[in-house]
Amino acid sequence: MQDTEILPALAELMDERRSRMVLVIGNKNYSSWSMRAWVTMKAFGIPFEEIRIHLDQPDTTAKISEYSAAGKVPVLIANDITVWDSMAICEFLAEQFSLLNLWPEDTAARAFARSICAEMHAGFSSLRFDMPMNIRADLHGKGHTLGAQADIGRICEIWEDCLARFGAHEFLFGAFSIADAYFAPIVTRFKTYGVSLAPALAAYADRVCAHPAVAQWIREAKAETESAPWHDARPLK
Incomplete structure (x- = not known):
């Protein structure tokens, strides 16, 4: 795809996914796995809503389980798709936003x-x-x-x-x-x-x-x- 075609195509793709991209994370001070997914999305300008859940609390697992049965963060909700685990989230994003080259091109x-x-x-x-x-x-x-x-x-x-x-x-x-x-x-x-x-x-x-x-x-x-x-x-x- 030529450079002149990339920006319009990317804008259309981003608009298509903008409405329901939600990332569930833990406290930013402590949650290393949340940081990996969050930084990836921010670094590449992928828009999302953030839901932050406090870790090590009596209701932490229950709150996270509202989004994923695994009971761990991060969790990405993309329209009707739920992806949990930071590596799975990053691979999903790389696939969905392939024009952004989240992985090296070579x-x-x-x-x-x-x-x-x-x-x-x-x-x-x-x-x-x-x-x-x-x-x-x-x-x-x-x-x-x-x-x-x-x-x-x-x-x-x-x-x-x-x-x-x-x-x-x-x-x-x-x-x-x-x-x-x-x-x-x-x-x-x-x-x-x-x-x-x-x-x-x-x-x-x-x-x-x-x-x-x-x-x-x-x-x-x-x-x-x-x-x-x-x-x-x-x-x-």
């Missing part, structure tokens, strides 16, 4: 991007447990267990590989993509827990935080006043 880069997102989706359990997302907090020196350090090492390896092979020293695959949205919660964790990074990776983390969609999420997370007891009350090593 076949090899796209395959690599999907692989690292799948690895993030399924792995890094020590980092998740020992360094839970808490954007408002300053927990420098906490959570640096052997397991978390091993996960951090693997993430740094992924970033270095992507930036060297595909990123042209901007985002992981050049232009901002689902892959950067997927690692954005990791960037916030590194800042919360004072993780030291090599200069090139620290610069990448700063670029992610400065991206308008990520910066907006961080601002709104810091403006929240609710507490999620599991995140705030449990001791960190």
Whole structure:
């Protein structure tokens, strides 16, 4: 499709889906999985209504279950279609808004991007447990267990590989993509827990935080006043 044809076609597609695109998320300060889907939609200008449900409350699961039987966030409601799980949501959006190139255009880069997102989706359990997302907090020196350090090492390896092979020293695959949205919660964790990074990776983390969609999420997370007891009350090593 020629460039002159893309904008009208995209505008028509966006109008068609604008009326009933709803994203159900948790607290922005704590919900890393919600952040991934939300940042993806914001970064690519996909319009949606936001419903935010407070986490770690007696009625949290019941409220989320009004939108998805899985009882977890995020949940995307697109007209008569319900999609739950952040990876499924991102793939659905990439399919529905293919003109926006949410994944890298190059076949090899796209395959690599999907692989690292799948690895993030399924792995890094020590980092998740020992360094839970808490954007408002300053927990420098906490959570640096052997397991978390091993996960951090693997993430740094992924970033270095992507930036060297595909990123042209901007985002992981050049232009901002689902892959950067997927690692954005990791960037916030590194800042919360004072993780030291090599200069090139620290610069990448700063670029992610400065991206308008990520910066907006961080601002709104810091403006929240609710507490999620599991995140705030449990001791960190």
